[in-house]
Amino acid sequence: MSATTVGYDDCVELPFGSAAYWKAFAKSIPVGVWIAIVLVTLFVIAAVAPGVLESQSPAAQDLTSSLGAPSLSHLFGTDQLGRDEFSRVVAGTGQSVIIGLVATGIAVVAAIALGLAAGLGGRWADAIVSRLLEVLFSFPILLLALLILTIFGASLSTEIAAVAIGTAPGYARMLRGQLVAVRDAGYVEAARAVGHPYGRIVSQHIFPNAIRPLVSLYTLGIGQSVIWASGLSFLGVGPPPNSPDWGTLLYAGRDYVSAAWWLEVAPGFVIVVLAVSVTVIGRHLQDRLEGRVRVSAG
């Protein structure tokens, strides 16, 4: 027998909330995750208060300096109308991030409803919802989104709905699996043996534990949603071409990729940075929730 018990007697318990705790907490976060947090903070600032980051008005045209290469005064260069591309990217953050947040949010909420029905609703509910998920899963996400846009017409809300519908089955399936696993977990049995009512067991144990991975998945999903949504804009079937989101900038920049590469590279780069940042944070959250990262002195 190799009982893999690790002695934690060396660890000094830190009171939650103390200065020392926070210091240790900060130390337990790797540098890469810190960078990601800083970047995401910048994105949040750009979304909430774009004026802070914009070096000039994103709409200010200067037709005499159109298609200027990146420089100190124009970090991402200027576009066809001499507008500062950096400011335009900043201005587009709000809508893009909202698409990501809302689409993923709707997907997660729908997934929770479906997942709960399947995971806890009994054999029939499980069978029906699981089949439904399998069916939804069989529709490739972008194709389903395009079909929805075909039928309901292109608009920002349809796009968000399409991305949400496309991504929800993935979350729901995961949540269902999680619920089923948690339902049979030892601590649920232990709680039953104590004599707690089932409702309390669901709310205290099953749901919180099953939902945990969704927190990090939600984070990971935001990046993918932004990518899908910008893909729809790229196909020209997303929101109106003059809306300020990144996908539209990419779509507009494509014509200029030879003449003014920065118009294509900059918004794409920003999407990648956002997606990677939230992925890094999401994975770190995953590690934390699964207990792979601990806050301790030493």
Add this chain to the structure above:
Amino acid sequence: MSTLNTTAGSPVAGSVSGAPLVRVDGLRVSFGKSVEDNPVVRGVSFTLEPGRTLAIVGESGSGKSVTARTLLGLTGRNAKIATDRFEIHGVDVSGYGDAQWRKLRGRDIGLVTQDALVSLDQLRQVRQDVGEGPKIHKTLKRKQELFARVVELLDQVGVPDPAVKARQLPHELSGGQRQRALIAAALALDPGILIADEPTTALDATVQAQVLDLLDATRQRGKALIIISHDLAVVSRLADELIVMRRGEVVERGDAAEILSAPKHEYTQKLLDAVPSGHSRGQRLSPSETASQATVSDLKVVRAHHAKPLAGGNLLEAAGLVKSFTGPDRVARRAVDNVSFQLKPRETLGIVGESGSGKSTVAKLVLGLEEPDEGHVRLAGEPWSGIKEKQRRDRRPDLSIIYQDPLSSFDPRWSVERVVQDTVARDISDTVGQKGRVGELLDLVSLPRGLRGRRPLELSGGQRQRVAIARAVASSPRVIVCDEPVSALDVSIQAQVLDLLGDLRDELDVSYVFISHDLGVVHHVSDRVLVLHNGRVVEEGGSDEVLHNPREEYTQKLVSAVPRLRISGRAQQVA
């Protein structure tokens, strides 16, 4: 079992004849920055001669497995190793690189690890793993030759139907067959040295005995054997020499028989004392400093609130329990078949059985977590099975459980305090009162106060089991079902937990249904014993009666298979 043929594999190039097979002086191993940085092995020395068996004994974290692996150059990439002298076949191997070690592995030294299910590649046929050594070392190139050798090896280690089994997957073999196959794989190139690292852990007692016989036969044919174990009984059967390790250090070494009969070091003594058996009944297994410090009287008061007076003589009564499960092949199997027993107040009923005997299912039926197909359970004279969960809920505090794996029975998000509080909350509504009671309970099981804010994952195995016990007694139950509560623990921790359970029985006036595969443990704790086999009760009676003088053949086999400490003059027997 046919004799193993010794078509000797070639020894190390340049080996010095007459030199010991292995000679290690001052072995130090560390996984830190340097060999001095928090070493896990701190100066181990031994020599190994042909036909001799060296046993290395210790609890987890003693460094015994690391020591064994160092002999194969498998300590790990980031291990720092230093020796004063390190020779195999008289050749200095201290500076060997991986390529040089590879030539030794399998050919000169074979390794048998524990838990054959995961030590064999589950995605490959048994023959592929068994024949891997000859294939890698290119001693047998033709497919037919290789297969013939595999069949021969499997036959030699006593795997029935070897030609068929060779083509099966590990999970299609029984546990014993797998362990034999693993030994066959280690013997494939006929190495002079065989290292067996916990070779019988996780095996049922009867199978364990067979595997030990097999290893013994190997040794008798001139192999040198190094056996690593936490179990002194296992070791006592085979070892010529014994090394006892603790925290990387050798605390005692010498002739096995001498050490076991007259241990010089107190740690060795403690280990020997900690082994539970029929003889240890009523005695403490661990030094007494871990005894509970709580004032138990408070706890008894709580009990009075909800315990109904006992009607009739039996606290718990199971009659004709039957439970079937449908397997993936849609065939229903009876996991429990006509099991009946009674439990009287302050009594401990031991339920013994090997894996698959249905003992855990009995636990679930007793707890009312599963409904029996037939038969019934009564608790304190009132029906416990066949009623609605709602009706059971109020009476659940009378019954609680301690699991083998406490970790999975704790919500991973919750602190130790909250885990216990969750149970307390049934009876006490105000938070201050709950916290106070939790404190008392954790004091009762002697869990250090500093650990109470931690999550279960951050505790050691013994600490976790203490939390589980605190939770189990929190509702002041009349009956606690203990399902293999000490199987995952080191022997000294096991001793502490068993002592704690014993103390609580006396102090809290509870009865136990104690389920275990370990006859020694069951004998130590139980007043009466129930022997289960394939879901049926084979034998029942007072524990001394059943375990000393078993009437049924199965029980006899079970009892005789238990490894005993073979100590001259101290003639200890487990059962």
Add this chain to the structure above:
Amino acid sequence: MAAPAPRRRGVRATRWLLIRVASGVGVLWAAATIAFLLQTLTQQSRARLIYDQRVGNNSIPSKGVTAAINHQYGFDNSVLHQYVSYIGGLVHGNFGVSYFQHVSVWSLIIQQIGPTLILTFSALILAWVIAVGLTLLGAGRHNIWSSAIANFLQMLSASVPSYWVGTILLVIFAVNLHIFPVLGGNPLLALVLPMITMALPVSGFLGQVIQDEFSSALEQPFVTSSRSRGITDFGVRTVHVLRHSVLPGLTLSGWAVGYLFSNAVLVEQVFDRAGIGGVLTKAASEGDVPLATGVVLLSAAAYVIANIVVDILYVFVDPRLRA
């Protein structure tokens, strides 16, 4: 215990496959139902849509014309009648008629599905090659930097919009360096850039699961056990560990087919390749509902088939499932 007779095993396998196929057909039936319901939800009058596209201007159709179109396309039947004839048509491979191209949806798609399938599956294979190659080289090494870099690369490639990478690759390697054709040309050469573009994100996702599993399999006792028989590091990685780590990758591959189909729509657009992507985008932007639905349904079918294949491969890789 004797091995089951081969014939019995064959019968069982056939039965398993039949059940699997039947459930796949069930999924497709449900998918078709959903697709049908979506079609009936089309916001505009479908007759108006057809009329508009046909006349190419914004005149208003007379009632007679509308009725003629409604009759021609069967929109004047009850929903149930439409549903029955739609599903009935699907059974016979009739996906309806394109509103604007007047030919059967099936014939339009069948012309285009080939290049998409080639692109999708070659990208999947390339993704596997990249993921497995990097894993064999990098996973479980104790060099923190190399695993951190590998990890980062995987996250990066999973976070990069394919159309963006595609555009950049196209401009650099085709438009400017002329290494690959911009349009058409040698079909193999023309496949290279789109294939890489498609494979990148999938290799990131695949790499993550394969590598995770690979690393944990590398810690398994059977690895130590095999090493104790003298196997080389490379040997243990390829002979033992790889097979274990491939399993979650296979599961993911079923999903990846859908993901690749999605990305094919974008990548085909970027590289102006033939394929269902162009058909769908055009159908979507014009409102050619039967065509869009047909593409989506056939992709669902491809997904279902791919998952059956994955299940079969799974059994192939994991012999435990054969019993």
Add this chain to the structure above:
Amino acid sequence: MDQGFTQQDRPQRLAAKPLKALGLLSALLLAVLVLAGCASSSASSSSGGGFQGVTPATADQSLGAQQPSAGKPKPGGTLNVAWVQEPECIDAQQDWVQNGYLYSQYYEQLVSAAPNNKVVPWLANSWKVSNGGKTYTFQLKKNVKFTDGTPFNAQAVVTNFKDWLNPKNTADYNGYVAVYIADVFKSAVATGPYTVQVNLTKPDVFFLDGLSQYAFGIASPKQLSQPAGVQCDHPVGTGAFKVDKWNHGQDIVLSRNKNWNSAPANERHKGPAYLNKIDWRFVSDNNTRWGAFTSGQSQLLYDIPAVDWKQATSRYQVLRHTTGANPLRFFVAAKWGPLKDVRVRQAVQYAFNDNLAVQTAYRGERIPNKNGSLSPSSPGYDNAVNNYYNYDPAKAEKLLSAAGWSHRNAQGYRTKNGKVLSLRLVYSADVVADSDDLLLFQILQQELQKVGIKVTLIPTPPSQGWAAPQDQPGQWDLNIGYWVGRSAEGFHTLWSPKLAGQPNPNNLTGYFDPVVTKLINELDQTPAGPKQTELAHKIQVQLVEKDAVVLGVSGMQVTLAAGPKLHGLWQSPDVGEPVLSDAWLSK
């Protein structure tokens, strides 16, 4: 055999949001024109109803590098063409102008468009106008066969007329044809095997102009009898090329019609085309299309991306044709909203810096034109009208203040009674407006913002077809569009209150001025000459100067770039189609 076809059912209201078309003639063509006279021997080369002479400033051009002299034309080879939009159907019954370029490769009309608004013989060798301009008698070419072997004769022409104008025949009904002739068409009768007589209800001086356009291509009667789906994929004409295969989503392969003997009078060489095959690829993406062209994979590029215009003109031979009829312009809502006030409409005119906007958005590819009522390439175009509203923001501000929009809010927008002066600019994304047009809108947005007018851009998605609610009356204030044709017949198409007996669907503004209507009626019956010019002038002044119901942007320019190996390319004066029967490839 006097089978005729009398139009009984008037076609439904037709037509259109302006078509993105391009017609033009190249300067090369001018030089070659003379040939037309020789080639048409007995043809009564009559002029169409249009005007004589071309405004020099807007002459079609051959720009950029001249092709090196490549010696004598060599037959053979495959021409790779990089085009933009792929049609739904490629038979002539789908009248989208993007299809027109293709049709011209395999369909032929009775008459051919020639420079200076002339028409010259094509499938008709000659024609006579009689009955006071109400009867046209065409003598057809003999021994001409459709590429499916069907003989071309009078009956075939009658069948085409019949099908074009029969709204019940949904497969063959031709909305574009209807717009042109439904108001005057009475019947088409085969008066001999090779004689067709077309009777009109009243004289129409633009009738021949209409017949010269791509939509009037004569299809094989056998083709017309096929179901819609077959026709869609397999058009059959008499042209220099025939359709081999349409790989949907990718390309259309055309091959030479070896028996071609029906060249128009303005064709530059005799006998079948030089090119063996044409691979007509659809590459909607600007980048890829340009890349395919510069890498030499395509020898002929359509619609040069504005951003590459400079490079194209400096490195390649570039052809540019300005289409006739109506230029690129905004409809200005005169019947509702703030623009109901003519002063506000005029202010918008003054506030729009067309030179800067067009130069920035199109980078030289297009030429600014503020006269939104008539294309600069159309005879009769009045340049004075173009200059009437020269950029003058100060005047704009004055007009707005005078109109009561004198207050400004915090954002700087003008208000009246608390209402912001706000305009909705509606455009059909990707169909009418491309990404370059979008830049133009954004510049206009900024220009108008400077004088205190707020502009919101509202795209109508392609999936809403031509019935977008945003295009309905009252839902927009500025609406971009163009109408491609040959010349002043565009007035009739856009500004007549009725078209083919129905309220005019091409006019979204609801503005129908009785004075203008009267002038248009007069114009349609007035042969070319000073009187006609005078009428056209009056209409332009009324529409632009007085009522400001259109805001001109630029002419509609159709651009082609030819690779170094492609020679002999020219653009038809119809809508600027590349004439590939004269083109050839050097090694």
